[in-house]
Amino acid sequence: MAVNVRSSRFNAGGRLLSSRRHARSCARIRLVFCQGHDPAATVILRWVTIRWSEPTRHATLWETAIASPEDTAARITWVRAEQARFERSALEDEPLADAYEAGSRSAAPPVDTATGTALRFLAASIGARSVVEIGTGCGSSGIWLLRGMAPDGILTTVDTNAAYQDFARSVFTRSGFGPGRARLIRGTALEVLPRLTDGGYDLVFVDADAVSYPLYLSEALRLLRPGGMVVFNGAMVTSAEPDGPLRAPDPREAAVREVIGRVRDEEGFIPMLMPVGEGLLAAIR
Numbered sequence: 001m002a003v004n005v006r007s008s009r010f011n012a013g014g015r016l017l018s019s020r021r022h023a024r025s026c027a028r029i030r031l032v033f034c035q036g037h038d039p040a041a042t043v044i045l046r047w048v049t050i051r052w053s054e055p056t057r058h059a060t061l062w063e064t065a066i067a068s069p070e071d072t073a074a075r076i077t078w079v080r081a082e083q084a085r086f087e088r089s090a091l092e093d094e095p096l097a098d099a100y101e102a103g104s105r106s107a108a109p110p111v112d113t114a115t116g117t118a119l120r121f122l123a124a125s126i127g128a129r130s131v132v133e134i135g136t137g138c139g140s141s142g143i144w145l146l147r148g149m150a151p152d153g154i155l156t157t158v159d160t161n162a163a164y165q166d167f168a169r170s171v172f173t174r175s176g177f178g179p180g181r182a183r184l185i186r187g188t189a190l191e192v193l194p195r196l197t198d199g200g201y202d203l204v205f206v207d208a209d210a211v212s213y214p215l216y217l218s219e220a221l222r223l224l225r226p227g228g229m230v231v232f233n234g235a236m237v238t239s240a241e242p243d244g245p246l247r248a249p250d251p252r253e254a255a256v257r258e259v260i261g262r263v264r265d266e267e268g269f270i271p272m273l274m275p276v277g278e279g280l281l282a283a284i285r
Contacts, residue, residue: 091113093175094174095143095171095174095175096140096143096171096175098171098174099138099139099140099143099167099168099171100140102138102167103137103138103139103140106137106138106164108135108137108138108159108161108164109137110137110138110140110141111140111141111144111207111233111277112276112277114276114277115141115233115276115277115278115280116140116141116143116144117144118274118276118277118280119141119144119145119148119205119231119280120144120145120147120148121148122148122203122229122231122282123145123147123148123149123203124148124149126202126203126227126228126229126284127150127202128145128148128149128150128153128202128203128229129149129150129152129153129154129202130153130154130156130200130201130202130203131145131149131153131154131155131156131201131202131203131204131205132156132157132158132193132196132201132203132204132205132220132223133145133155133156133157133158133204133205133207134158134189134193134204134205134206134207134208134216135157135158135159135189135206135207135208136157136158136159136161136164136165136168136184137159137164137168137207138164138167138168138171139164139167139168139169139171139172141205141207141233142155142157142168142172142182143171143172143175143177145203145205146172146175146177146181146182153181154180154181154182154183155181155182155183156182156183156185156196156201157182157183157184157185158185158186158187158189158192158193159184159186160186160187160188161186162186165184165186168182168184169182169184189208189212189216189219190212190215190219193216193219193223194219196223197223198222198223199222199223199224199225199226200223200225201223201224201225201228202224202225202228202229203224203228203229203230203231204216204219204220204223204224204228204229204230204231205230205231205233206220206230206231206232206233207232207233207234210234210237210252210255210256211251211252211255212255213232213255213256213258213259214255214258214259214262216232217230217232217259217262217263221285224285226285227284227285228284228285229282229283229284229285230282230283230285231280231281231282231283232256232259232280232281232282233277233278233279233280234256234278234279235256235259235260235273235278235279235280235281236273236275236278236279237252237253237256237278237279259281260273260281263281263283268285269283269284269285270283270284270285271283
């Protein structure tokens with residue numbers, strides 16, 4: 001089934017278009033339906049191909065898929081099933097399961113398993129040998145990072161809570177990482193980070209007080225080597241409601257927005273926002 005479409009000679013404001021501009025807006029649309037379906041009874045289109053006419057001998061072709069509600073539901077179901085398998089597989093590891101259990105009962109909730117697998121992948125993708133983690137918690141994210149790092153890599157992890165770090169140290173050891181693989185430093189990040197070596201790290205992972213994220217970004221830029229990566233957890237916690245007279249972003253949301261804006265707009269970054277868990281913002285400098 002093919003439908004020829006001719007655009008109006010008038011734009012939205014009622015002004016008459018020139019012949020050339022009108023020619024550019026003309027299109028031929030080919031609607032492709034699934035076999036066995038009556039086009040007249042089909043509500044959701046599966047494929048739409050649009051050929052825009054140009055004032056040249058050549059035409060440009062775009063084709064896009066439009067999924068039906070059934071396809072979308074099937075994909076979501078499959079993704080959730082696979083994610084559940086990831087979670088079950090991860091939590092079969094006793095030290096990691098203990099880290100998750102302890103973290104879920106603490107004031108420092110652990111990253112979910114999707115975020116953990118992403119951290120392991122990111123650390124492995126750059127061959128990370130030296131990583132800084134801001135926010136040790138009970139050690140779940142540290143285990144994921146260590147599993148992705150080089151076999152002789154060293155994780156430097158910072159937290160203010162001594163009890164959390166003691167527990168994290170124990171699960172690191174039970175996970176098979178020797179005492180030289182993790183350096184746990186107690187203190188506030190803004191006190192500890194300035195003492196770390198400039199340009200000495202491959203990856204900086206931030207999962208702490210979101211209000212301080214802009215300050216952590218500045219420190220990460222100093223700590224990272226060229227080609228290093230900074231990763232922020234909780235990058236998709238902002239509200240979908242628009243700002244206005246009756247709503248202003250809270251300090252946490254404003255800080256996350258600032259970091260996203262800086263990473264997106266600065267030419268020295270290659271950024272990526274990943275919709276896993278509470279959102280991961282990763283950027284290679």
